Amino acid sequence: MELLLVxxxxxxxxxxxxxxxEQGYRIRHCLRAEEAVLAAREGAPALAIVDIxxxxxxxxxxxxxxxxxxxxxxxxxxxxRRSVDDRVQGLRLGGDDYLTKPFAFSELLARVEVLLRRSNxxxxxxxxxxxxxxxxxxxxxxxxxRAGRRLQLQPREYVLLELLLRHQxxxxxxxxxxxxxxxxxxxxxxxxxxVLICRLRNKIDKGHPQKLxxxxxxxxxxxxxx
Numbered sequence: 001m002e003l004l005l006v007x008x009x010x011x012x013x014x015x016x017x018x019x020x021x022e023q024g025y026r027i028r029h030c031l032r033a034e035e036a037v038l039a040a041r042e043g044a045p046a047l048a049i050v051d052i053x054x055x056x057x058x059x060x061x062x063x064x065x066x067x068x069x070x071x072x073x074x075x076x077x078x079x080x081r082r083s084v085d086d087r088v089q090g091l092r093l094g095g096d097d098y099l100t101k102p103f104a105f106s107e108l109l110a111r112v113e114v115l116l117r118r119s120n121x122x123x124x125x126x127x128x129x130x131x132x133x134x135x136x137x138x139x140x141x142x143x144x145x146r147a148g149r150r151l152q153l154q155p156r157e158y159v160l161l162e163l164l165l166r167h168q169x170x171x172x173x174x175x176x177x178x179x180x181x182x183x184x185x186x187x188x189x190x191x192x193x194x195v196l197i198c199r200l201r202n203k204i205d206k207g208h209p210q211k212l213x214x215x216x217x218x219x220x221x222x223x224x225x226x
Contacts, residue, residue: 002026003112004045006036006062007078008054012101016049019105020112033057040066044073047116049108052079052090060093067094072155074115078103091195096156097182098190114183119155130165133225135204135212137165146204156181157200164213164223173220197221 003020007013008031017027028045030036033054040048048066052059063075077095079086087098097111130137137144144151144161153161163180164172172180174193182192201213214222 001046004048005029007051033062048075050077063095064093074119132168151203168223171220171222
């Protein structure tokens with residue numbers, strides 16, 4: 001399995017390459033975002049690890065470029081920046097997870113494994129479409145629409161929407177969503193759930209008078225008709 005590493009710091013790149021190589025992964029290393037764009041075109045990796053601070057084009061714009069081109073492989077972002085705003089921006093632009101430097105290799109490996117496990121998980125059995133009001137999801141075709149208009153969902157947004165539709169009317173806690181969407185059995189102390197909910201809400205509710213995705217502060221999230 002080939003992973004793409006975009007990191008200009010030689011010591012950190014060597015640390016990651018050695019560790020993941022010992023776990024049986026093949027690593028393609030790029031020093032710059034421009035190289036990574038070409039590498040992904042030649043063959044999409046199973047997963048990309050991207051440093052935000054890169055010479056020339058930065059990691060955030062690289063992630064945004066990949067997503068705008070329809071590339072759906074999972075992306076783990078690395079950065080020495082610890083502010084919540086930086087993490088939120090990275091996740092909103094299409095990143096799947098965020099790890100701050102310095103980090104233990106065991107945590108990096110765990111996050112890589114979780115992202116790969118999630119992206120390789122087989123789909124649910126497509127017994128029928130899932131629907132709430134004019135929101136429809138087709139598990140077989142992996143498509144969703146609202147009022148007959150197709151929704152352009154990123155992979156993790158689709159997983160979250162399917163989870164909420166299968167439990168429509170039931171409030172799901174932040175911890176439940178972390179377990180089902182990220183496979184986390186612990187709280188990584190980030191607001192990835194809030195960010196993903198915000199992205200999904202903008203896609204399914206924006207421009208519609210009837211809102212379907214609701215937040216119950218301190219409790220969780222629910223898809224229902226009020």
